[in-house]
Amino acid sequence: MSTSQISPRVTLLAGGVGGARLAHGFARALPDGGGPVDDGPHALTVVVNVGDDTERHGLSVSPDLDTVMYTLAEVNDEERGWGLQDESYATLEQLARLGEDTWFTLGDKDLATHVVRTARLREGVPLSAVTEQLAAALGVRARLVPVTDYRVRTLVDTPSGRVAFQEYFVRRHHADAVLGLHFDGVEEARPAPGVLDAVTDADLLVVAPSNPFLSVEPVLAVPGVREAVRASGARRVAVSPIVGGQAIKGPAAQILETLGHEVSALGVARLYAGLVDVMCIDERDDHLAGPVRDLGFEVLVTDTVMGGPDGRERLARELLTAVGQPGA
Amino acid sequence: MSTSQISPRVTLLAGGVGGARLAHGFARALPDGGGPVDDGPHALTVVVNVGDDTERHGLSVSPDLDTVMYTLAEVNDEERGWGLQDESYATLEQLARLGEDTWFTLGDKDLATHVVRTARLREGVPLSAVTEQLAAALGVRARLVPVTDYRVRTLVDTPSGRVAFQEYFVRRHHADAVLGLHFDGVEEARPAPGVLDAVTDADLLVVAPSNPFLSVEPVLAVPGVREAVRASGARRVAVSPIVGGQAIKGPAAQILETLGHEVSALGVARLYAGLVDVMCIDERDDHLAGPVRDLGFEVLVTDTVMGGPDGRERLARELLTAVGQPGA
Incomplete structure (x- = not known):
């Protein structure tokens, strides 16, 4: 038996930055960057939200897919959290001169992604196939797939x-x-090829520490996905994006509050009740382990603030070790 | 009577670089850069070939329109003859990394033009209206119009x-x-709005020193244009792109030769017989003035090699003075 055959199959449901960081951690922790194992399925499949997708200057932009793709390819801008390293903005500045509204920042290199994506989509290639081509060109080994090829906004x-x-x-x-x-269009949407299989056949199914409402919900809302998660035989874990009552990044805390939820890992856990087996919460929220357990979850308490690549890999390895086996 | 009221109305039929340079000369020689005179028609209208138009990476590229537009806006790369000054190529390099074939060079700033053009065209805006918007944004005062809004290749x-x-x-x-x-599609094409009026109502109609086969013929071949030139009451002059048996730029000389024409200003004159009243030939071709006159042309012999802005303006002024009035 080769070592690669014992690699678990991981599927991650992800939005932007939080999802991208944990995806990167798994890509580092799994063999071959999460690539195909013994010509079989990928060790890592990342299923990504497309509700954030937009059109700018006639170009199709998929911010969450690109954040995950660039992070997995290790060409992302770590400090900013989105876009590519060493970017320039010559095209955007010229677009402004030509009278375009340029509040959505697009770097010159980043534009190449949107130009290619737009060209392929207009040729009739589905978003999932375009994504596969772009990710392969950037050297990504894991499987990166939009939750749906349909238009969801x-x-x-x-x-x-x-x-x-x-x-x-x-x-x-x-x-x-x-x-x-x-989520406009979601009722008519269908999961992209391979999404349901990746959810169903995973050994470990992870809900990334992404915004539950803006990133995770539009993934689950694609008809068939939530049901597949509920029915999956995988060990299922959600990592709380709320640490010490605050979001690591973005508006998750405000949204929890205005929508009437408790702004804590416990509030997040309530959203995922019945969906996953394990809640992974930060050690700063250790006092919430009991109440989360009372909701019916197993609880993993660890340092969930990933920071750089090493922290991401550490969290991925902890999830693989502590959650990856039934009854762990 | 204001001075502007005596400005002649000039219409230039143009391809790329040669057309752009003479257009620039007229823009400098005419009031307000060739802009509208007393809220009336423009002093300068440039009718441009679209046969060179292409799609690259899903973007609509109009090389001749852009060469004229950038030259009129004085943002063109003079040395290279095409594209914009101070260009960078970050997007193109990234397109290559993403597996795109990048033999057609597109600068980052130049790309903004193609992105906006493509977006507007896909919204259903005609090329002539897109061109008007782009030219206005770049500060072009003259009227710049594609010979047709139809697809001609x-x-x-x-x-x-x-x-x-x-x-x-x-x-x-x-x-x-x-x-x-x-010229694929030309039979079905119709002149863009204003093209026929610009040809018919001009005081001075100029065929630019552009390639007769690649640049001028696809303009004349749009149904109605050649007929309008023949019927125009304007003083009509063609400037030979062949000087001393050679083309100033590009493959005009080779094409004349392989298509069985004499590679000289006389060979060019034969192509324009019956179409224009005056042939403008270079002083190096003075010996051809007689034979050209024998074809039925008036002949203007001058320095037709424009070089920089001053030379362009000089040639434009000579054409205005020597040809602009009937019997000049």
């Missing part, structure tokens, strides 16, 4: 009305109170 | 078969013998 209800996700998130700096969320 | 018959224009021109460095030319 997150719309955000704010006190000043319903706005497109990037309008809320980037243009208005997620400053509006989120009164509700709508 | 120059195809080049070479010893190795029929190839798309940019395949011949850029990818193969116009090294193939040109056995014939085909």
Whole structure:
């Protein structure tokens, strides 16, 4: 028996930065960066939210897919959390000169991704196949797949009305109170090829420490996905994105609050009740382990704040060790 | 009577570099850069070939329109003859990394033009309206108009078969013998709004020193344009792109030769017989003035090699003075 045959098969449901970091951790912890094992399935499949997708200047932009892809390819801008290293902005500056509204920042290198994606989509290639091509070109070994090839768009209800996700998130700096969320098109969407299998056949199924409402819910809301998670024989774990009552990044805390949830790992756990077996919470939230356990979860308490590549790999290895086997 | 009221109305039929340079000369010689006179028509209208247009990476590229636009806006790369000053190539390099074929060079700033054009065209805006918007954003005062809003594509018959224009021109460095030319779609094309009026109502109608086969013919071949030139009451002049038996730039000389024409200003004059009143030939071709006159042309002999902005303006002023009035 080769060592690779004992590699567990991991499927990660992910949004942007939090999902990208944990995906990177698993890619480092698993053989061959999460690539195919013995010509079989990939050791790591990352199923990514597309509700954040948008069109800018006629180009199709998939922010969460790209954040995960760039992070897995280790070409992402770590400090900023999105986009590519060593970016320049010559095209964007010229777009502004030509009268375009450039509040959504697109770097010159990043633009190449959107140009290729847009060209392929217009040729009729599905988003999942485009993503596979782009990820392969960047050297990503893990499988990266949009949850759906259909068009799903997150719309955000704010006190000043319903706005497109990037309008809320980037243009208005997620400053509006989120009164509700709508995933336009999700009822008609179908999971992309391989998504349900990746959920069903995984040994370890992980809900990334991504925003439960903005990143995870539009993945689960694609018809068939939530049901597959519920029915999966995998060991299932969710990592809380709330640590010490705050979000590591982004508006998760505000959204929990305005939607009437407790802003804590316990509040997050309540959202995932019945969906996963294990809640992974931060050691700063050790006092919540009891109440989370009372909801019916197993609880893993560890340092969930990943920081750089080493921290990501450490968390991935802990999840593999502590959660990866039944009854661990 | 204001001075602007005596400005003649000039219409230039143009391809790429030669057309762009003479357009720039007229823009400098005419009031307000060739802009509208007393809220009336523009002093300068440049009608541009679209047979060179192409799609690269899913983006709509109009090389001749852009060369004229950038030159009129004085943001063009003078040394290279195409594209913008101070360009960078970060997107193109990334496109190559993503597996795209990048033999057609696109700078980062230049890409903004193609991104905006593509977005507007896909929204259903005609090329002429997109061009007007782009030119205005860059501060162009003259009217810049594609000869047609329809899709016309120059195809080049070479010893190795029929190839798309940019395949011949850029990818193969116009090294193939040109056995014939085909303007795909031209029979169904219609002149863009204002083109026929600009030809008909001009005081001075100028055929730029552009390639007669690759640049001028696909303009004239749009149904109605050649007829309008023939019927125009304007003073009509063609400037020879062949000087001393050679082309200033590009493959005009080779094409004249392989298509069986004399490689000289006289050979060019024969192509324009019956179309224009005056042939403008270079002083180095003074000995051809007699034979050109024998074809029925008036002849203007001058320095037609424009070089920089001053030379362009000088040639434009000479054409305005010597040709701009009937019987001049």
